[in-house]
Amino acid sequence: MKKWAIALLAAATLAPSALAAKDLAIGDAAPAWTLPSDRGGTVSLKGFQGKKVVVMAFYPKDETPGCTKxxxxxxxxxxxxxxxxxxxFGISRDSLDSHxxxxxxxxxxIPLLSDMEGKVATNYQSVMPVVGMFKRKTYVIDKKGIIRDVIDGMPDNKALLATIAKIAKP
Incomplete structure (x- = not known):
């Protein structure tokens, strides 16, 4: 019985990683998304193609010290x-009312977008395993919809602005 339980635990632990999508990397096409905004209506990545660079800043929770900073x-x-x-755009699992x-x-x-089901964050590998909270992770997507930078943790705005300056030119 003990061997069976260990095998089941190992399978449950390894199965999600075996089925997980390929990690997103710089140079990959950014997955499409549409999310509700605290400003009303929805926002779609597609709406910015050919127009603006998009910075997607996933964060764990409204009203917490690190996220507030x-x-x-x-x-x-x-x-x-x-x-x-x-x-x-700031993106978390919080409701629009919370935002x-x-x-x-x-x-x-800045606009805050609500990904309550976590589908967009999952597509962008920005969900913490087990707890389900979003990771602090930032993506920079160029006007063609290509990922140009990925930052794990607290971003440095000066570095982000330098990256944007390099890729935002027509």
Whole structure:
């Protein structure tokens, strides 16, 4: 019985990784997405193709210290990102109501998108195993829909802006 339980546990542990999609890498086409925005309506990656660079900043949870710091940093540099030809979006599993409260309490200037089911975050390998919270992970997608940078952890806005400057040119 003990051997059977160990085999079952090993299979359950290894099966998800065997079935997981190929990791996204720089140079890959970005998976399509459409998500509801705290500003009303929905936002789609496709709507920016040929127009702007897209910065997708996945973060774990509204109103938490690290996430507040990250979203406030993006908000402080919002005008710089816009001037560089980029659209920046914060994305978490939180509801639109939670996003609206978070924006008000922290004076955030960037749109927050809600991925409550985690489908987009899963496609972008941005979900923590077991707990299901989103990882702090940022993708930079060029005007053609190609991933040009991936940052795990807290992004450096100066470095992001330098990357955008290189790829945003027509």
């Amino acid at each position: 990250e979203m406030q940093a993006f908000s402080a540099d919002a005008a710089k990102f816009t001037a560089a030809g980029a659209a920046v 609206k409260k978070f924006k008000l309490s922290c004076a955030l200037a």
